[in-house]
Amino acid sequence: MMKLVSAVVAGFVVVNAQKASDVELEHFQLLNELRAKGFTCPGGQKYEPNPTPLKFDCRLRQASYLHSEDMAVQDYFSHTSKNGRSPWDRAKAQNVNAMAENIAAGRSGAKDVLTQWENSDGHCRGMMNPSARIFGVGRAYNSGSKYRYYWTQMFGRESELATLDQSCLEDEPQPTAKPTLPPVDAPVSSCKDLKSTEECNADLACQAKEKKGTFKKCQKKKCKKIKVENTCVLVSHCKPQMKNGKFKKCQNA
Numbered sequence: 001m002m003k004l005v006s007a008v009v010a011g012f013v014v015v016n017a018q019k020a021s022d023v024e025l026e027h028f029q030l031l032n033e034l035r036a037k038g039f040t041c042p043g044g045q046k047y048e049p050n051p052t053p054l055k056f057d058c059r060l061r062q063a064s065y066l067h068s069e070d071m072a073v074q075d076y077f078s079h080t081s082k083n084g085r086s087p088w089d090r091a092k093a094q095n096v097n098a099m100a101e102n103i104a105a106g107r108s109g110a111k112d113v114l115t116q117w118e119n120s121d122g123h124c125r126g127m128m129n130p131s132a133r134i135f136g137v138g139r140a141y142n143s144g145s146k147y148r149y150y151w152t153q154m155f156g157r158e159s160e161l162a163t164l165d166q167s168c169l170e171d172e173p174q175p176t177a178k179p180t181l182p183p184v185d186a187p188v189s190s191c192k193d194l195k196s197t198e199e200c201n202a203d204l205a206c207q208a209k210e211k212k213g214t215f216k217k218c219q220k221k222k223c224k225k226i227k228v229e230n231t232c233v234l235v236s237h238c239k240p241q242m243k244n245g246k247f248k249k250c251q252n253a
Contacts, residue, residue, distance in 0.1 A: 020061055020168045024137050027110035027151075028056055031127060031135070034114065041124035045201055050130055057156060058168035059096035060136025064152035066090065067103070071150045072142035077105050078229070080240065091154060096134075096163070100126040100155040105147035113139075113151050122231060126155065129203065133158040194218040205235050226250040 020028075031054065038049040067081065067090055074082050079101060081090065091098035102123045107113040117123040126132075132155035140150045191206035200208040200218035207221045223238035232240045232250035239253040
């Protein structure tokens with residue numbers, strides 16, 4: 001069993017952010033089981049059983065937990081932090097590159113929040129994307145905030161496996177210290193390299209172009225056509241334009 005060190009301060013449960021909690025690891029296991037079985041997301045995108053499980057990465061877990069904690073403490077719900085940082089900024093602060101982030105609020109259980117994301121097409125596609133190879137998740141709680149429970153998932157590509165960090169998992173052997181290098185942007189496959197509607201639409205940054213129901217090509221999603229802030233933040237070549245703290249439009253990054 002994982003040790004969960006916590007204290008209650010003015011309604012906020014302060015968890016030892018250096019160790020993954022039991023509920024987070026349960027969620028990780030449930031997600032790998034879902035990917036292994038295969039799943040069809042609400043929008044119709046079908047994902048075949050994936051025999052390659054995600055690896056738990058403690059850098060992504062730390063970035064996830066700290067964002068959940070920040071949302072709980074400051075009582076907000078957004079992919080953009082109060083200080084303006086994006087998911088990619090938060091991942092890089094932990095020396096890792098992320099490819100996708102999901103956030104949820106209001107559910108306490110590992111299975112409940114997974115179901116919540118399964119029932120949302122964009123979140124579902126992010127969880128099932130076969131390009132994801134590493135994963136981290138963090139849950140925070142504050143009885144005084146609007147939703148009380150806050151969850152963040154983060155995913156990374158195969159290029160991050162070489163520096164996989166599992167130091168937050170109890171009973172895991174600690175890796176030999178290695179020299180660190182400045183983080184670099186994880187290579188992102190070009191939309192034009194994707195050769196089917198299914199592959200193209202599985203990537204949140206891409207959109208399939210069809211002619212008479214037949215796949216023609218895969219192209220970058222147009223930022224200006226994205227009307228939701230949280231979707232805009234998750235597309236790597238786009239960024240939200242804000243006015244007086246409110247989402248105005250999605251534009252090229």
